Amino acid sequence: MVSNVIEFQDVSKTYPNGTEALKEIDVSINEGEVVGLIGQNGAGKTTTVKLLLGLLKPTSGIVKLWGEHSYTLLSKTKKRIGFLLEDKGLYENLTVEENVLFWAKVYDADEQEVEKTLKGWNLWNERKMFVKDLSRGMKQRLAIAKAVIHNPHFIVMDEPTSNLDPVSRRTVVDLLKGFAGSDRTIFLTSHDLYDIERICTRVIMIRCGVIIADGSMEELRRQLKVGKEVKITVSRDIEGVLRNNISKRYPIKEIKDREILVSGEHCDTKDIVRFLIKNDVDVERVEEKKITLEDIYIEIIKEDEDR
Amino acid sequence: MKAIVWKETRIFMHEKAKLITLILVSLFIIFINPFLPGREGTFSLISPLVPTLLGICIFSPVVFQTERYSRTLGSLLASPLSVQDIILGKCGAVFLFSYSITLLTSIPVLAVMGTGFLMGILMLLITTPIWGFVLIEIFCIAYATIKNPMVLQYLAMFITIGIVITMMNNGVTSIDIHLFLILNSIGIVLIFLLYVLMGGINKEKMMRIIS
Numbered sequence: 001m002v003s004n005v006i007e008f009q010d011v012s013k014t015y016p017n018g019t020e021a022l023k024e025i026d027v028s029i030n031e032g033e034v035v036g037l038i039g040q041n042g043a044g045k046t047t048t049v050k051l052l053l054g055l056l057k058p059t060s061g062i063v064k065l066w067g068e069h070s071y072t073l074l075s076k077t078k079k080r081i082g083f084l085l086e087d088k089g090l091y092e093n094l095t096v097e098e099n100v101l102f103w104a105k106v107y108d109a110d111e112q113e114v115e116k117t118l119k120g121w122n123l124w125n126e127r128k129m130f131v132k133d134l135s136r137g138m139k140q141r142l143a144i145a146k147a148v149i150h151n152p153h154f155i156v157m158d159e160p161t162s163n164l165d166p167v168s169r170r171t172v173v174d175l176l177k178g179f180a181g182s183d184r185t186i187f188l189t190s191h192d193l194y195d196i197e198r199i200c201t202r203v204i205m206i207r208c209g210v211i212i213a214d215g216s217m218e219e220l221r222r223q224l225k226v227g228k229e230v231k232i233t234v235s236r237d238i239e240g241v242l243r244n245n246i247s248k249r250y251p252i253k254e255i256k257d258r259e260i261l262v263s264g265e266h267c268d269t270k271d272i273v274r275f276l277i278k279n280d281v282d283v284e285r286v287e288e289k290k291i292t293l294e295d296i297y298i299e300i301i302k303e304d305e306d307r
Numbered sequence: 308m309k310a311i312v313w314k315e316t317r318i319f320m321h322e323k324a325k326l327i328t329l330i331l332v333s334l335f336i337i338f339i340n341p342f343l344p345g346r347e348g349t350f351s352l353i354s355p356l357v358p359t360l361l362g363i364c365i366f367s368p369v370v371f372q373t374e375r376y377s378r379t380l381g382s383l384l385a386s387p388l389s390v391q392d393i394i395l396g397k398c399g400a401v402f403l404f405s406y407s408i409t410l411l412t413s414i415p416v417l418a419v420m421g422t423g424f425l426m427g428i429l430m431l432l433i434t435t436p437i438w439g440f441v442l443i444e445i446f447c448i449a450y451a452t453i454k455n456p457m458v459l460q461y462l463a464m465f466i467t468i469g470i471v472i473t474m475m476n477n478g479v480t481s482i483d484i485h486l487f488l489i490l491n492s493i494g495i496v497l498i499f500l501l502y503v504l505m506g507g508i509n510k511e512k513m514m515r516i517i518s
Contacts, residue, residue, distance in 0.1 A: 093322075093377070
């Protein structure tokens with residue numbers, strides 16, 4: 001039976017200065033789901049993470065983790081969570097090794113894991129260095145290393161791939177994918193939609209404290225009625241009656257000189273090409289563009305703004 | 308809690324300048340005490356409190372400032388540690404350092420004392436740790452809940468100076484056994500009351516103050 005790991009029931013959060021960070025959020029996340037939370041700056045992502053980790057108390061509503069209120073989670077439940085906050089949780093005036101050892105002690109993790117972890121994250125040679133002397137990328141790797149040292153069941157990460165070089169970024173993505181395949185629940189926030197797309201099975205979009213979209217990539221595509229985008233380059237300009245006919249018949253997004261941009265859920269490229277040839281238009285090139293999460297995101301934000 | 312004590316101790320060990328200053332100043336104050344005019348080799352019973360108070364002045368701010376500068380309090384509060392664990396761990400580390408230095412500096416002086424040895428030992432081994440811990444708890448709770456910690460540093464400094472002046476002028480060299488028992492009983496009750504008070508500190512408020 002699939003059980004809920006996280007439940008947000010009508011959760012609102014208003015800060016003492018009056019800022020309404022979240023408005024009546026209703027979300028449940030099941031065991032094994034890999035969820036990405038995306039949104040612009042100030043959308044409410046960090047507030048959501050802080051509510052999840054029990055750092056904030058909701059103004060109204062309930063946040064539950066494994067059925068327990070997140071603000072009053074028991075210590076043994078907290079030991080099942082691995083997290084990375086925006087602020088990393090690294091002590092600048094301790095060495096790399098001391099930082100990992102400290103978090104291993106906090107989570108009662110096996111201290112033998114420290115060496116393995118540092119070697120695994122290519123930080124072994126820097127173990128005696130103070131954190132304040134590390135590069136931003138190294139700090140980020142160290143922060144992730146300490147977050148998963150106790151082999152958590154639920155991982156919450158706020159911007160895990162920021163500041164990372166391509167190699168480290170790949171390592172983090174692979175690690176999270178590895179975790180994802182092992183019944184662990186993952187909750188990520190990121191500005192990098194490409195990473196979210198690679199890792200997550202479900203995407204939640206948040207805007208001004210309100211959830212504006214929630215579902216798998218496929219569901220979001222269906223919701224927006226965008227399946228794919230095809231660019232057809234033809235031999236001559238499309239004008240007049242032909243322009244009207246093709247626009248009526250197919251989900252044309254844009255016609256610009258010799259380029260036709262088609263986008264939609266049921267976009268039959270072959271049929272369009274046949275139609276063009278039948279109307280004495282030679283087709284020079286057909287390029288199919290995959291709809292990325294970024295395209296969906298921008299489209300949803302636009303739709304929401306228009307509303 | 309042990310993890311916090313370990314972490315703070317590591318941070319103190321890296322703060323070598325502060326550590327050496329504390330040891331040297333404590334040594335100076337304790338050693339000069341029996342050689343003051345009119346003291347005739349007696350040990351002032353309040354002198355062991357000096358290194359403890361100096362420890363509070365020097366290390367209590369460090370344990371909270373580290374969280375502020377490293378921006379780590381959020382991670383600490385989201386971890387399996389409770390607010391009580393965190394504050395008590397910090398108190399424990401400050402106590403461990405301050406009291407070690409107190410013992411290190413007071414025992415050699417006591418050992419060469421002719422008079423006041425027994426009472427001195429009792430004060431050093433019972434009253435000083437009890438009241439030292441009470442003071443550390445008060446300061447740590449205050450650092451976690453008051454926005455302007457500089458006020459506290461000055462306060463600790465003034466108390467230390469007050470004790471040093473008292474010690475220099477007419478240092479307390481004997482104490483009634485009943486007063487001794489009452490004093491220590493009050494101290495123990497206060498330690499527990501302050502521990503309970505720690506549990507009532509609001510996480511969100513603490514984050515706003517320290518972050």
